[in-house]
Amino acid sequence: MTEETLTDDLLGLLRSVDTPTVCNAIEVAQGKRGFNRFTRGTMHHSKPGDPAVVGFARTARISGLAPPSEAGDVIRARRMEYFRAMARGAAPSVAVIEDVDYPNCIAGWWGEVHVAVHKGLGLKGAVTNGVMRDLDVIDEGFPILAGSIGPSHGYVHVVDLGTEANIMGMRVAQGELVHADRHGAIVIPDDVILHLQDAIETVVKSEAIVLGPARAPGFDIDTLEDVWAKFEAART
Template sequence: MADPIIPDDLLALLQRVDTPTVCNAIEVAQGKRGFDAFTKGTMQCSAPGEVMVGFARTAKIAGREPPNEAPDVIRARRLDYFRAMAAGPRPAIAVIEDVDFPHCVSAWWGEVHTNVHKGLGLNGALTNGVMRDLGDLAAGFPVVAGSIGPSHAFVHVRELGTPVKVFGMEVQQGDLVHADRHGALVIPPDVIPDLKAAIEKMWAGERIILGPAKEPGFDLEKLLAAWADFERART
């Protein structure tokens, strides 16, 4: 199967807009409310002003308890993990489920791993697990995580390339993911051809209400007039 492709103009747009914008635009593209492939709950973000978008490279980790497999098996799987992260279509982000959730204690994401993954060509990480080394993480490699903590504990890789779940959002390897300080979502493949136009349509609709709301003399009467036009334009 051919690698998935994001049109260059859409990719450039997705790299500029926040995740709530993409979430709303997906509903515009679908022509209905009810899109549900997003994280549920408050997450931690290492770089609040940055956005990540890319095809998911998935894995599962654990670390609350020592692994029960032989050390050479654990080491071989970790090396296979790096091989898997280096493979696949780009742009890409690491999407890692800590199976100890909601009692995660082992920080997979810190100074070393963010620099290693950035060097392997990934542009961010999404996890329900722990991050650390705030202030020393790789520049331009945002991490959206479930929590912050000091220890790596007994962290080890459990699975590679399997479906994962992060804050209620299911992710398959190869899914197109958008994430920022608000959380993350999976972009359905069928909306990709229409997503840029949907974002632009949504912006045009918002200007109908935001323009008057920011002008001097805005009042209820002007709101009601603008809102009628806004309702006709929105999904």
């Protein structure tokens, strides 16, 4: 997928809807149920009211439970190369960082300093199975979806760059399009992107078949039976 494929109109639409809606829309675009490229379990969101994070993945893996075995100059050089990698690539971008210590992560990679740095480099947010911290002082406009919250940075260091990341069961390759909010994160397959706007509109319209009557005065089981049959016919 390229920047040209993600039009401004589609980007705006994706940012305006929640991740479950996009998840449903992918199944509409694919014409079947069973889409499974999403995170598992309950994750923590740094700013639950923020719009969805949408961007091309900039991937890396970190560790912090134990000191690195490599020389200090190697670790420092790799960290700077990490920042260079985060600054490159298609826009908009989102950092997708796997902590290889999961589920025993202690390293708060996402805190006040790294949020400011990544935001300054142009990234739109972060998704990680690891730790975030400094929640009261991190910059606005850079949502983080994390596996846990904690106080320490541990022995945090970058393990590798640009490799596939596993975030709570969701595997993400460098450059894939990610959508995330407080519900979790998904990878949007390349082959649905051209159909996604129509699919989102279909999801919204089909749900309205039930939601309108259900929220109206006089709703009862007879009304439900009628509208549910229409809903079943309209949805994937």
